[in-house]
Amino acid sequence: MLDKLKEIEKSALESLAAITDQAALDAWRVANVGRSSPLMQVFAGFGKLSKEEKPVVGAEANRVKVALESALAERAEAVKNAALAKSLEEEKLDVTLPGRSVNVGRLHPSTQQLRRVLDILAEMGFQVYTSREVETDDINFQMLNFPLDHPARDMQDTFFIEAGDRGDNPILMRTHTSPGQIHAMREYAATNPQDPPPIRIALPGMCFRYEQITARSEIQFNQVEGLAVGKNITFADLKGTLTDFVRRMFGQDARVRFRASYFPFTEPSAEMDVECFVCGGKGCQVCKNSGWLEILGCGMVHPNVLQNGGYDPNIYSGFAWGMGPERQLMLRNKINDIRYFWGNDVRFLEQF
Numbered sequence: 195m196l197d198k199l200k201e202i203e204k205s206a207l208e209s210l211a212a213i214t215d216q217a218a219l220d221a222w223r224v225a226n227v228g229r230s231s232p233l234m235q236v237f238a239g240f241g242k243l244s245k246e247e248k249p250v251v252g253a254e255a256n257r258v259k260v261a262l263e264s265a266l267a268e269r270a271e272a273v274k275n276a277a278l279a280k281s282l283e284e285e286k287l288d289v290t291l292p293g294r295s296v297n298v299g300r301l302h303p304s305t306q307q308l309r310r311v312l313d314i315l316a317e318m319g320f321q322v323y324t325s326r327e328v329e330t331d332d333i334n335f336q337m338l339n340f341p342l343d344h345p346a347r348d349m350q351d352t353f354f355i356e357a358g359d360r361g362d363n364p365i366l367m368r369t370h371t372s373p374g375q376i377h378a379m380r381e382y383a384a385t386n387p388q389d390p391p392p393i394r395i396a397l398p399g400m401c402f403r404y405e406q407i408t409a410r411s412e413i414q415f416n417q418v419e420g421l422a423v424g425k426n427i428t429f430a431d432l433k434g435t436l437t438d439f440v441r442r443m444f445g446q447d448a449r450v451r452f453r454a455s456y457f458p459f460t461e462p463s464a465e466m467d468v469e470c471f472v473c474g475g476k477g478c479q480v481c482k483n484s485g486w487l488e489i490l491g492c493g494m495v496h497p498n499v500l501q502n503g504g505y506d507p508n509i510y511s512g513f514a515w516g517m518g519p520e521r522q523l524m525l526r527n528k529i530n531d532i533r534y535f536w537g538n539d540v541r542f543l544e545q546f
């Protein structure tokens with residue numbers, strides 16, 4: 195019996211050594227350690243053995259069983275590794291191939307320009323003050339010296355929001371960032387009504403107008419409003435501040451000029467032009483041969499507006515301006531159609 199066990203072990207190990215794939219391994223397991231394998235037959239016939247044989251054969255049969263099982267496990271591991279090595283060999287990976295590029299998002303050109311403007315203004319001491327996009331008629335117009343039926347309202351065709359009959363004070367989408375002046379002045383003044391603190395703020399944000407959409411006009415656009423209020427602020431401060439801003443934005447050699455203009459909420463009012471940076475002032479299509487590009491409206495805050503904000507116009511004065519980041523980008527990059535900004539065409543957007 196012991197010889198038979200030796201024979202079983204020898205032949206099983208020999209056949210195992212020749213195995214190279216999983217299917218053959220499975221078949222080997224059934225044939226050599228399975229229920230009807232020769233080894234298991236030895237266990238089955240155990241009862242017929244003599245008392246003396248039992249412990250000797252039993253010990254040897256167990257040893258063979260353990261030996262075969264551990265040889266199987268070892269072989270299985272080797273077969274698995276060989277298969278892995280083979281697949282690595284067959285599916286060679288070229289790590290020098292360039293990777294697939296991932297499309298990285300970026301800031302919208304308007305946001306980029308808005309940030310440039312605000313960065314420069316921050317360097318000049320202007321703090322950002324954000325104001326609401328949905329306004330009431332009184333703040334958007336009346337407090338800024340546009341009485342009801344004032345013809346200047348025609349410059350800013352308005353989106354009204356249906357909110358029941360609110361009489362002379364309907365709700366609307368702000369047509370400009372100027373109403374933020376009223377909110378800001380009132381908030382600052384409330385901190386010390388007897389002697390309100392000076393103000394130096396930039397008010398950025400989206401504005402909305404009920405316009406026919408064309409290459410030159412959109413129903414939405416950004417503005418950056420500026421407001422400085424204090425004692426003894428003069429038109430010279432306005433000119434100095436805006437000239438400095440333009441030089442920081444468009445270059446130290448940029449030349450500017452101020453032209454008299456009209457806005458209900460400033461007196462006197464002006465528009466500022468910068469020398470055309472496309473043709474250097476010689477005259478071209480972009481500046482319509484004038485050599486100058488208009489970039490903002492500005493003026494000294496009207497006494498009524500100061501009053502409405504809680505600042506006594508006999509003590510305080512101030513200047514304000516409003517400019518458009520999209521317009522600046524259009525001029526700078528010769529973009530001839532404002533509709534590109536909100537058209538969501540990546541071919542346009544990815545150029546910035």
Ligand code: DAH
Nearest residue numbers: 370372491492493514515516
């Ligand atoms: N709110 C004006 C507009 O949208 C722009 C403007 C002009 C703002 C003069 C000002 C200013 O603060 O002083 O057309």
